[in-house]
Amino acid sequence: MSGFKTTLITCQQCNRRIMVRTADAERGSITCSHVGCGATNTLTSGFYYDESLLNGLPGFGQLTYLGSTPTTFALQFGHNTIGTSESCVVQLDRFMHNGRCFISRRHCTLTVTFDKWSGQLRYQLQDGVPDPVTGEQQSSLNGTLLNGTPLQKTEIIDVADGEIIALGGADRFLLKHFMINPVMLETYKTELAFNPDSTQ
Ligand SMILES: [Zn+2]
Numbered sequence: 143m144s145g146f147k148t149t150l151i152t153c154q155q156c157n158r159r160i161m162v163r164t165a166d167a168e169r170g171s172i173t174c175s176h177v178g179c180g181a182t183n184t185l186t187s188g189f190y191y192d193e194s195l196l197n198g199l200p201g202f203g204q205l206t207y208l209g210s211t212p213t214t215f216a217l218q219f220g221h222n223t224i225g226t227s228e229s230c231v232v233q234l235d236r237f238m239h240n241g242r243c244f245i246s247r248r249h250c251t252l253t254v255t256f257d258k259w260s261g262q263l264r265y266q267l268q269d270g271v272p273d274p275v276t277g278e279q280q281s282s283l284n285g286t287l288l289n290g291t292p293l294q295k296t297e298i299i300d301v302a303d304g305e306i307i308a309l310g311g312a313d314r315f316l317l318k319h320f321m322i323n324p325v326m327l328e329t330y331k332t333e334l335a336f337n338p339d340s341t342q
Contacts, residue, residue: 155181188334191261195322195330202254202263203320208306209237209313217254217320223271224309225249225282230271237313244310246282252301252317261327263320265301269293284310 150159151172156179166172167185174181196219205224207213215232224232227247236243248271255264269286270279279296286293287308293299301307303319 151183151185153179153181154183155179189331190258190334191256191327192330192332193256193258195327196256198326199320199322201320203265204318205232205252205307205315206318207234207237207313207315215315217252219254219256222252222254223248223250224252225271229274234309234313239312244284244312246284246310248280249282249309250286250307252307261322261330263322265317265319266298267293267301267307268298269295282310287311 148164149162151162152158153160153174153176156174156176158174158176158179160172160174160176160183162172162185167187170185172183172185174183201216202219203217205215205217207215213235215234218231222232223230224234225248226234226236226243226245230248232252234245234249237245249269251268251271253266253268255266256262257264267286267288268279270281272278273280281295288299288301289306290308301317303317303321305317306314307317308314
C-alpha cells in the first residue's frame with residue numbers, strides 16, 4: 143500500500159461516490175458513508191501493462207517450417223495471413239508432395255495481439271483469410287490443423303509456444319512466441335485505481 147493516494151470510487155449499491163483512504167485500502171473494504179446505504183464495498187487493486195512497450199520489441203515470434211529444408215518466417219504484430227500468394231504477410235513456397243501442393247494461396251491467419259493483463263503476446267489461429275474485397279473469411283482448400291486436430295471453419299484457437307500448425311495436413315510449422323523480458327515488462331506496469339468488485 144505504499145504510495146497510496148486517496149481516491150474516489152462508485153458505491154456498488156447506491157452508485158454515489160465515496161472516498162477511499164489508506165486505512166480502507168489496507169483493510170480491503172470500505173463502508174459506504176451515504177445516508178440510507180452503508181453497503182460494504184470490497185476493494186481490489188489491479189494493474190495492467192502499457193502497450194507502448196510493443197514499440198521497442200525486436201520481433202513478434204516466428205514460424206519454422208519443419209520440412210526437408212527448414213526455413214524460418216518472422217511474424218508481425220496483428221494479422222499474419224499465411225499462404226503461397228504474394229499478398230500474404232507470410233509468403234510460403236509451393237512445397238510439393240508427389241507433385242502436389244496442399245497449401246492454398248491464402249490459407250490461414252495467425253493473429254498476434256497483446257494481452258495487457260498478463261503482459262504477454264497472444265497468438266490466435268484461424269483457417270482461411272478474409273477476402274480482400276468483401277472481408278468475408280474464405281476457407282483453405284485442405285484445412286488447417288493444430289497439433290494434429292483440424293480447426294473448424296469458424297474456430298479461432300490460441301496457439302501456445304512450441305505448438306505445431308499444419309497446413310493442408312502435409313506441411314508442418316513450429317510456432318515460437320516472442321517472450322517479453324520480465325524485467326522490461328515490469329517497467330511498463332501501470333497501477334489501476336481501486337475498484338469495488340462486489341458488495342456484501
Ligand atoms: Zn452506497
